Amino acid sequence: MLADSGIRAQITAPVRAAGSPRTVVAAFNTRKAVRSGVLWGSIFGIAIASSEVSYVKLYKTAVQRQALAATYGTSKAASALFGPAPQLQTVSGFTVFKISMTLMVLGAVWGLLTSTRLLRGEEDSGRWDLLLCGQTTRRGATAQVIVGLGVGLGTLWAVTAIITVLSGLQSSVRISAGASLYFSLTMVATAAMFLAVGALTSQLAATRRQAASFAAVFLGISYGIRLIADAGVGLHGLIWASPLGWVEELSPLTAPQPLAFLPIAAFTVAVGSLAVHLAGRRDVGASIVADRDRGGVHLGLLYGPSGLAIRLLRARVTGWWVAIGLSAFLYGFIAKSTGATVSGSVKEVFSKLGANGNGAAAVFGLCFLLEAILIGFVAAGQVTAVRSEESDGTLDNFLVRPVSRSTWLGGRLLVALVVLVLSGIFAGVLGWLGAASQHTGLSFTSLLEAGINLVPPAIVILGIGVLTFGIRPRATSIVVYTVLGWSLLIVIVGGFGTLGHWVLDTSVFHHMASAPGVPPNWEANGIMTAVGVAAALVGGLAVRRRDLQGA
Amino acid sequence: MSDTALRTEGLTKRFGDVVALDHLDLEVAQGEVVGYLGPNGAGKTTTIRLLLGLSRPTAGRAEIFGLDCQRKPVETHRRLAFVAGEANLWRSLTGAETLALLGRVHGQVDEAYRDELIERFDLDPTKKVRSYSKGNHQKVILIAALMVRPDLLILDEPTSGLDPLMEQAFRHCVQEARGRGQTVFLSSHMMSEVEALCDRVGILRDGKLVEMGTLAEMRHLSALTVEARFDGSIPDLSVVPGVSAVEADGSLVRCQVRGSIEPLVKVLAAAGVTELLSHEPSLEELFLAQYGEDGHAG
Numbered sequence: 096m097l098a099d100s101g102i103r104a105q106i107t108a109p110v111r112a113a114g115s116p117r118t119v120v121a122a123f124n125t126r127k128a129v130r131s132g133v134l135w136g137s138i139f140g141i142a143i144a145s146s147e148v149s150y151v152k153l154y155k156t157a158v159q160r161q162a163l164a165a166t167y168g169t170s171k172a173a174s175a176l177f178g179p180a181p182q183l184q185t186v187s188g189f190t191v192f193k194i195s196m197t198l199m200v201l202g203a204v205w206g207l208l209t210s211t212r213l214l215r216g217e218e219d220s221g222r223w224d225l226l227l228c229g230q231t232t233r234r235g236a237t238a239q240v241i242v243g244l245g246v247g248l249g250t251l252w253a254v255t256a257i258i259t260v261l262s263g264l265q266s267s268v269r270i271s272a273g274a275s276l277y278f279s280l281t282m283v284a285t286a287a288m289f290l291a292v293g294a295l296t297s298q299l300a301a302t303r304r305q306a307a308s309f310a311a312v313f314l315g316i317s318y319g320i321r322l323i324a325d326a327g328v329g330l331h332g333l334i335w336a337s338p339l340g341w342v343e344e345l346s347p348l349t350a351p352q353p354l355a356f357l358p359i360a361a362f363t364v365a366v367g368s369l370a371v372h373l374a375g376r377r378d379v380g381a382s383i384v385a386d387r388d389r390g391g392v393h394l395g396l397l398y399g400p401s402g403l404a405i406r407l408l409r410a411r412v413t414g415w416w417v418a419i420g421l422s423a424f425l426y427g428f429i430a431k432s433t434g435a436t437v438s439g440s441v442k443e444v445f446s447k448l449g450a451n452g453n454g455a456a457a458v459f460g461l462c463f464l465l466e467a468i469l470i471g472f473v474a475a476g477q478v479t480a481v482r483s484e485e486s487d488g489t490l491d492n493f494l495v496r497p498v499s500r501s502t503w504l505g506g507r508l509l510v511a512l513v514v515l516v517l518s519g520i521f522a523g524v525l526g527w528l529g530a531a532s533q534h535t536g537l538s539f540t541s542l543l544e545a546g547i548n549l550v551p552p553a554i555v556i557l558g559i560g561v562l563t564f565g566i567r568p569r570a571t572s573i574v575v576y577t578v579l580g581w582s583l584l585i586v587i588v589g590g591f592g593t594l595g596h597w598v599l600d601t602s603v604f605h606h607m608a609s610a611p612g613v614p615p616n617w618e619a620n621g622i623m624t625a626v627g628v629a630a631a632l633v634g635g636l637a638v639r640r641r642d643l644q645g646a
Numbered sequence: 647m648s649d650t651a652l653r654t655e656g657l658t659k660r661f662g663d664v665v666a667l668d669h670l671d672l673e674v675a676q677g678e679v680v681g682y683l684g685p686n687g688a689g690k691t692t693t694i695r696l697l698l699g700l701s702r703p704t705a706g707r708a709e710i711f712g713l714d715c716q717r718k719p720v721e722t723h724r725r726l727a728f729v730a731g732e733a734n735l736w737r738s739l740t741g742a743e744t745l746a747l748l749g750r751v752h753g754q755v756d757e758a759y760r761d762e763l764i765e766r767f768d769l770d771p772t773k774k775v776r777s778y779s780k781g782n783h784q785k786v787i788l789i790a791a792l793m794v795r796p797d798l799l800i801l802d803e804p805t806s807g808l809d810p811l812m813e814q815a816f817r818h819c820v821q822e823a824r825g826r827g828q829t830v831f832l833s834s835h836m837m838s839e840v841e842a843l844c845d846r847v848g849i850l851r852d853g854k855l856v857e858m859g860t861l862a863e864m865r866h867l868s869a870l871t872v873e874a875r876f877d878g879s880i881p882d883l884s885v886v887p888g889v890s891a892v893e894a895d896g897s898l899v900r901c902q903v904r905g906s907i908e909p910l911v912k913v914l915a916a917a918g919v920t921e922l923l924s925h926e927p928s929l930e931e932l933f934l935a936q937y938g939e940d941g942h943a944g
Contacts, residue, residue, distance in 0.1 A: 496727075
């Protein structure tokens with residue numbers, strides 16, 4: 096009775112308002128954006144710090160540093176892929192070259208995914224209607240979300256900056272606090288622009304997936320324009336036509352040009368303002384770009400859960416395949432010219448990164464590690480899609496009909512496995528095409544094997560995801576992306592010999608041979624595949640024995 | 647061949663310390679239409695998810711057409727169809743694509759009947775699910791369930807979001823199903839719906855089945871409501887055997903009677919009654935009698 100009266104007292108007690116009802120949407124979204132900003136800011140900061148530390152450890156003498164600068168400083172292919180490489184003989188120059196393009200793209204992806212999730216995603220779920228019933232308007236609520244995203248962006252920068260400044264202050268690195276702060280700011284500039292782009296596409300598109308796709312296409316075009324501008328074909332002026340190019344022009348740590356912040360700020364403010372304006376001019380649930388509410392009856396693939404999964408996921412998977420295939424082709428394209436310089440100290444670097452062998456094969460070994468990471472993301476996406484079917488309730492539609500849990504899950508995993516294997520084959524075949532176009536001399540078989548070699552780590556991620564799905568379904572997404580993020584972190588940090596073997600072993604990518612630099616280790620691949628399959632089987636048994644669980 | 651469509655024995659489900667369903671013993675014969683009532687949280691949806699094999703019981707067992715629901719879910723699902731109170735469909739498919747998919751998964755569809763149902767429920771199947779209203783979502787899963795002409799229909803708040811005309815169409819479909827010998831297990835908050843459709847009604851309270859029977863059986867267990875108007879002074883009815891809940895409003899008196907009505911009739915006649923009305927309790931009154939007027943278990 097006492098407990099009961101205590102609960103009643105809590106319920107009947109006046110609720111203390113946390114902030115003004117007019118700003119509650121901003122406060123609510125700030126909390127979500129800040130959480131994400133802390134996580135990704137940590138990843139950004141650690142990546143920058145590891146790059147700085149690794150350079151100091153690997154290139155101890157001026158001779159080694161000059162050799163590196165001579166190798167990459169004039170490489171047009173490397174410039175096209177990673178951006179210009181000035182001052183490679185310094186910690187600052189190496190860090191910018193090694194990490195900035197990766198972080199620029201990651202920041203853009205973070206920005207577009209976060210803003211489309213908090214804007215169009217909330218609208219898709221119907222929760223946006225509830226917020227609009229409060230003391231706000233469509234335009235006001237959108238502006239409040241953008242304010243929340245802005246605070247999240249500030250958090251991303253702050254966390255990145257703290258780690259970068261601390262790393263830069265080490266006596267061996269010696270990068271000033273001011274330079275580190277400026278560098279951190281440039282690294283989150285793409286995030287700012289693509290938060291705004293995501294906010295705009297959330298108004299243009301009818302669904303969150305469509306909004307994210309529109310923004311991703313814009314990112315792809317931006318990257319493509321920058322790539323052409325940096326390819327040394329006399330079109331460098333194009334750099335000003337790409338938001339990624341503006342960030343590159345900021346030239347942090349080497350030759351800072353703060354004026355390049357002007358187009359970045361103008362673009363962000365203009366696109367963000369346009370998003371707010373459009374939010375007030377359309378109905379909730381509607382889109383600016385006309386959406387087809389009707390469609391013909393297309394029964395292809397609609398024969399069961401697996402066919403439906405292929406139909407619903409094909410656009411997303413195709414996007415991954417395009418990214419994997421295109422990047423593999425580019426790696427093939429530059430392998431010969433870059434590989435020609437792999438000797439001496441550079442060979443040592445490659446070796447420490449796990450890319451053994453000579454010439455183009457060694458370059459492929461290193462680049463295909465990035466492909467393995469992409470395929471790891473595909474695996475994680477497949478597992479989270481499986482969990483989404485349960486959490487959004489659509490799975491019930493199958494399981495109340497003559498479909499067993501084993502049949503459903505088995506079919507879904509078979510689809511996922513085929514997607515992963517095809518991803519590896521695409522990487523190998525497209526890599527070979529790129530290499531063949533430059534007469535690199537690497538055989539089709541060796542690159543196909545190297546492509547298939549990328550699949551076992553993804554199978555381990557898939558298996559761990561299914562195991563979690565069976566035991567703690569609500570933790571599936573967090574566990575699978577933690578495994579992937581951890582493995583990625585170990586790859587970034589651990590390649591420079593700073594970690595013990597037992598730590599390195601916790602990364603799924605550490606067990607993968609750097610083919611085609613060295614032959615694939617089929618024994619290790621077999622063990623990884625067996626571990627993944629065993630984990631998936633245990634997870635599958637657990638799924639059969641538990642209650643279905645919603646979100 | 648068992649005559650029982652659905653049977654549970656000691657079916658129990660706990661979520662931690664919370665007992666959602668407590669030793670449910672239930673039997674539904676083939677061809678019956680059974681209503682399943684209870685307020686939010688009484689255990690109705692838990693029962694249905696156990697019957698469908700979506701949740702596992704803590705204790706007890708459930709059978710559909712003699713087959714264990716947990717061990718033979720695929721076999722039992724071949725003979726049943728389910729309608730949830732909230733339709734979770736694939737937003738990018740059209741209504742027609744959704745019906746085609748769900749029909750193929752079930753394995754048998756009466757296509758002529760499906761087309762008839764689409765007309766009856768006034769559904770535009772060319773529209774994408776994401777453009778449907780809540781009521782239209784509900785129409786899709788209703789049609790998907792009815793079009794396979796299952797032996798057993800399990801319905802959990804099936805008319806949620808439907809307008810009165812569509813509710814009427816739904817009742818007509820259930821009556822047709824009964825006419826064809828199909829069994830219907832209907833969980834609902836709509837007393838009028840259950841009263842109009844069901845042969846028997848079960849009332850669930852705090853996870854326990856507290857009443858199960860026909861409406862007539864339940865009414866005999868409950869009080870008769872009597873209203874009487876007088877020209878002169880109003881007699882004291884509270885002293886009459888079997889009479890309770892006496893309320894006076896001017897010359898009108900309202901009361902409830904349990905057992906024989908004869909003592910009350912004698913008192914009313916002697917007092918010069920001018921108008922006399924009596925009616926059996928509605929299902930809503932029976933339900934409220936179980937839960938109290940505020941709708942909470944008491």
